[in-house]
Amino acid sequence: MTHAVGWLQGWRLTSRDEPMSLLFITLLACRPSGEDTAALEPLPAMGNLKIEEVYYAGSPPTEGIDRYYADQFIQLRNISDHPIELGGVGLGDLYGLAGEINNGNEPSELVEDVDHVYFGNLWRIPGSGEDVLLAPGDCIRIAQDAADHQPYSTLNHLDAHYETYVESGEDHDDPVVENLESVFYTAGYDWLVTVFGPTIVVVAPSAFESMETVGTGWQEALKVPAEDVIDTMEALMDEDSGDFKRLPAHLDAGFTYTSGTYSGESVRRVSVDGVLQDTDDSGVDYAVGAPIADCSWSDAG
Numbered sequence: 401m402t403h404a405v406g407w408l409q410g411w412r413l414t415s416r417d418e419p420m421s422l423l424f425i426t427l428l429a430c431r432p433s434g435e436d437t438a439a440l441e442p443l444p445a446m447g448n449l450k451i452e453e454v455y456y457a458g459s460p461p462t463e464g465i466d467r468y469y470a471d472q473f474i475q476l477r478n479i480s481d482h483p484i485e486l487g488g489v490g491l492g493d494l495y496g497l498a499g500e501i502n503n504g505n506e507p508s509e510l511v512e513d514v515d516h517v518y519f520g521n522l523w524r525i526p527g528s529g530e531d532v533l534l535a536p537g538d539c540i541r542i543a544q545d546a547a548d549h550q551p552y553s554t555l556n557h558l559d560a561h562y563e564t565y566v567e568s569g570e571d572h573d574d575p576v577v578e579n580l581e582s583v584f585y586t587a588g589y590d591w592l593v594t595v596f597g598p599t600i601v602v603v604a605p606s607a608f609e610s611m612e613t614v615g616t617g618w619q620e621a622l623k624v625p626a627e628d629v630i631d632t633m634e635a636l637m638d639e640d641s642g643d644f645k646r647l648p649a650h651l652d653a654g655f656t657y658t659s660g661t662y663s664g665e666s667v668r669r670v671s672v673d674g675v676l677q678d679t680d681d682s683g684v685d686y687a688v689g690a691p692i693a694d695c696s697w698s699d700a701g
């Protein structure tokens with residue numbers, strides 16, 4: 401390999417005293433040419449970025465507290481053999497209840513608009529697509545709070561890649577772990593996704609060009625074209641809650657659910673022969689189990 405410098409391998413934080421958290425590889429202006437490097441051409445996130453794990457249910461009661469949910473996290477993986485453009489990708493939870501939590505709860509009618517999805521909250525990965533790349537096969541974990549959640553939880557998110565920080569109040573802001581940008585927000589002092597079962601949706605940067613705030617009669621929601629949807633994970637309260645689906649069937653035909661709130665369970669995408677399964681049906685694409693929360697984990701052979 402004699403050609404000029406092409407890639408600068410990014411660095412991982414080795415000490416929490418250093419104010420750096422870049423895990424990304426950075427593409428330099430001077431690219432090498434030739435067949436061997438053509439494979440490294442960055443691809444868009446669309447079609448290549450998958451939701452791998454969502455932990456939303458919260459932890460079982462322990463240490464004298466009866467509920468704990470600050471340990472929620474979402475993990476996304478690049479399933480391609482190219483870097484993908486991560487900067488500007490959006491991620492959030494859709495508007496609507498997870499089921500008949502209280503007597504008389506009704507599903508949202510927004511799902512009847514099959515050409516759009518309606519977010520209750522939406523975040524954005526900072527930076528531009530060219531500047532923030534996710535290496536082939538690599539993954540990121542996004543924590544509600546980048547903190548060590550023991551002893552209330554088994555999870556430690558000090559090594560998360562991003563956290564969701566809410567500026568208005570009491571939220572924890574880890575000085576090392578980068579914050580996502582808040583685009584649309586209707587939750588409380590922290591981005592708590594419903595422990596009854598959220599619908600997590602990842603959208604392409606193009607979503608931010610055509611999004612629109614709409615009233616629902618209850619609160620506002622953010623309307624985004626369905627064509628910008630990269631990936632989905634739909635969870636509802638239980639097996640009888642299908643009427644509360646927030647996604648139209650052409651985007652996600654089914655739904656998953658945990659055994660209950662504060663069960664300590666996550667939903668994780670099924671892997672078949674080392675390949676993450678995506679049939680656009682959360683009912684079969686995700687399995688419920690103990691959280692793994694490890695980007696280095698892989699059952700790829």
Ligand SMILES: [Ca+2]
Nearest residue numbers: 544545564565
């Ligand atoms: Ca937070």
Ligand SMILES: [Ca+2]
Nearest residue numbers: 573574577579
């Ligand atoms: Ca932070």
